[in-house]
Amino acid sequence: xxxxxxxxxxxxxxxxxxxxxxxxxxxxxxxxxxxxxxxxxxxxxxxxxxxxxxxxxxxxxxxxxxxxxxxxxxxxxxxxxxxxxxxxxxxxx
Amino acid sequence: xxxxxxxxxxxxxxxxxxxxxxxxxxxxxxxxxxxxxxxxxxxxxxxxxxxxxxxxxxxxxxxxxxxxxxxxxxxxxxxxxxxxxxxxxxxxxxxxxxxxxxxxxxxxxxxxxxxxxxxxxxxxxxxxxxxxxxxxxxxxxxxxxxxxxxxxxxxxxxxxxxxxxxxxxxxxxxxxxxxxxxxxxxxxxxxxxxxxxxxxxxxxxxxxxxxxxxxxxxxxxxxxxxxxxxxxxxxxxxxxxxxxxxxxxxxxxxxxxxxxxxxxxxxxxxxxxxxxxxxxxxxxxxxxxxxxxxxxxxxxxxxxxxxxxxxxxxxxxxxxxxxxxxxxxxxxxxxxxxxxxxxxxxxxxxxxxxxxxxxxxxxxxxxxxxxxxxxxxxxxxxxxxxxxxxxxxxxxx
Numbered sequence: 001x002x003x004x005x006x007x008x009x010x011x012x013x014x015x016x017x018x019x020x021x022x023x024x025x026x027x028x029x030x031x032x033x034x035x036x037x038x039x040x041x042x043x044x045x046x047x048x049x050x051x052x053x054x055x056x057x058x059x060x061x062x063x064x065x066x067x068x069x070x071x072x073x074x075x076x077x078x079x080x081x082x083x084x085x086x087x088x089x090x091x092x093x
Numbered sequence: 094x095x096x097x098x099x100x101x102x103x104x105x106x107x108x109x110x111x112x113x114x115x116x117x118x119x120x121x122x123x124x125x126x127x128x129x130x131x132x133x134x135x136x137x138x139x140x141x142x143x144x145x146x147x148x149x150x151x152x153x154x155x156x157x158x159x160x161x162x163x164x165x166x167x168x169x170x171x172x173x174x175x176x177x178x179x180x181x182x183x184x185x186x187x188x189x190x191x192x193x194x195x196x197x198x199x200x201x202x203x204x205x206x207x208x209x210x211x212x213x214x215x216x217x218x219x220x221x222x223x224x225x226x227x228x229x230x231x232x233x234x235x236x237x238x239x240x241x242x243x244x245x246x247x248x249x250x251x252x253x254x255x256x257x258x259x260x261x262x263x264x265x266x267x268x269x270x271x272x273x274x275x276x277x278x279x280x281x282x283x284x285x286x287x288x289x290x291x292x293x294x295x296x297x298x299x300x301x302x303x304x305x306x307x308x309x310x311x312x313x314x315x316x317x318x319x320x321x322x323x324x325x326x327x328x329x330x331x332x333x334x335x336x337x338x339x340x341x342x343x344x345x346x347x348x349x350x351x352x353x354x355x356x357x358x359x360x361x362x363x364x365x366x367x368x369x370x371x372x373x374x375x376x377x378x379x380x381x382x383x384x385x386x387x388x389x390x391x392x393x394x395x396x397x398x399x400x401x402x403x404x405x406x407x408x409x410x411x412x413x414x415x416x417x418x419x420x421x422x423x424x425x426x427x428x429x430x431x432x433x434x435x436x437x438x439x440x441x442x443x444x445x446x447x448x449x450x451x452x453x454x455x456x457x458x459x460x461x462x463x464x465x466x467x468x469x470x471x472x473x474x475x476x477x478x479x480x481x482x483x484x485x486x487x488x489x490x
Contacts, residue, residue, distance in 0.1 A: 005313060005314070008317035008320040011317055011321075012295075013196045013257060014195045014196035014306070014318065015194070015195070015306075015307065015308060015310045015314070015315075015318050016195075016295055016304055017304060017305035018295065018302075018304050020303040020304075020305075
């Protein structure tokens with residue numbers, strides 16, 4: 001996030017964003033105070049966490065919960081809250 | 094007239110503007126009628142109904158919606174126009190700023206009318222003067238003829254790739270909007286050629302190259318976007334002469350940021366916008382016949398403010414009066430006056446200056462009123478002193 005910000009001469013006029021889907025480049029992981037961590041042994045891959053995550057930060061591979069996108073997870077804790085088997089712990093960063 | 098072969102036809106200022114819009118044939122017009130602009134929308138609606146234009150006319154339920162629809166249409170890539178007056182402009186307010194900030198080249202004829210309250214439908218400049226810092230280019234027209242010409246020119250100004258700012262083309266409510274004058278129209282073909290086809294750089298309808306208009310812009314970049322706007326507005330001062338020259342080449346009519354009359358050797362001068370300049374010009378002739386060295390300066394472009402042009406034109410003037418058809422309630426005089434005074438500060442001339450607020454709510458300004466101003470200027474010149482910097486011309490004491 002320490003990149004040099006651009007001058008008025010280097011950015012599109014009018015606040016336009018010329019690139020589609022570039023919100024992905026905006027790393028919001030730095031906002032986090034509590035970090036979700038998963039206990040693989042307890043997880044039943046119900047994907048409630050994936051459904052509820054407001055920032056699409058639950059990774060899924062082959063239909064299974066495959067961890068967190070820590071670049072974008074803000075640590076809101078919704079995943080831990082909705083998990084029916086309580087396999088997600090929120091740990092202070 | 095070079096290159097054009099049309100005769101003068103009798104039109105009101107509103108009809109003249111509606112005719113310009115017909116010839117421009119914009120992609121979208123979203124407008125709401127309000128006196129004294131109503132005729133513009135009325136005539137233009139006729140052109141749409143008669144199939145004389147291919148414009149998509151959006152009859153909205155308010156001016157807030159009119160400008161919102163214009164913003165949407167312009168962002169989509171359409172050549173977009175609207176028109177309004179007074180309280181209609183006030184109701185648009187929020188979106189007026191957004192149009193400028195999003196750099197959408199919307200052209201809006203404004204028929205100047207007093208803002209309520211008390212409610213009044215007649216001419217003064219309180220509506221557009223309130224919007225002078227909204228980021229729109231503002232052009233003030235003396236006649237229906239000029240409103241016609243400027244409406245056409247404004248399309249090119251707004252859409253210039255190094256400008257991309259919306260333009261207000263202002264004329265005096267009723268005085269020129271409803272008075273019939275002989276208007277020299279250009280050939281449809283010439284106008285079409287002059288305005289050309291609008292190709293937006295980043296239209297929303299270009300689905301292969303999706304862009305985002307109007308995202309949240311906080312502490313990190315908002316300032317830079319405002320800076321771009323102000324640099325672009327300054328740039329207008331450099332770019333307009335090219336467009337004036339092209340306009341002259343096409344239509345044979347010379348344009349400049351300002352219009353002067355017998356100012357070169359004038360000792361005393363009046364500075365006024367729009368139709369009042371016509372009255373002042375006849376008074377100048379009368380006074381000149383009596384040996385009084387009177388002159389006149391009429392800024393045509395008010396935003397951006399043509400500071401250098403004005404100062405240069407005033408170089409020989411010893412005492413000047415700025416006529417403001419709007420009160421800014423700053424207790425420092427009207428908007429044109431404070432602008433002129435600010436311009437003088439950095440210049441190497443220092444004429445004595447005085448301000449007259451006049452014509453509010455359509456109060457007529459007569460040649461005798463103008464004569465009084467020149468006579469006051471004569472006294473200022475003689476006494477080498479400005480007795481009253483701020484005066485109210487035509488208000489009963």
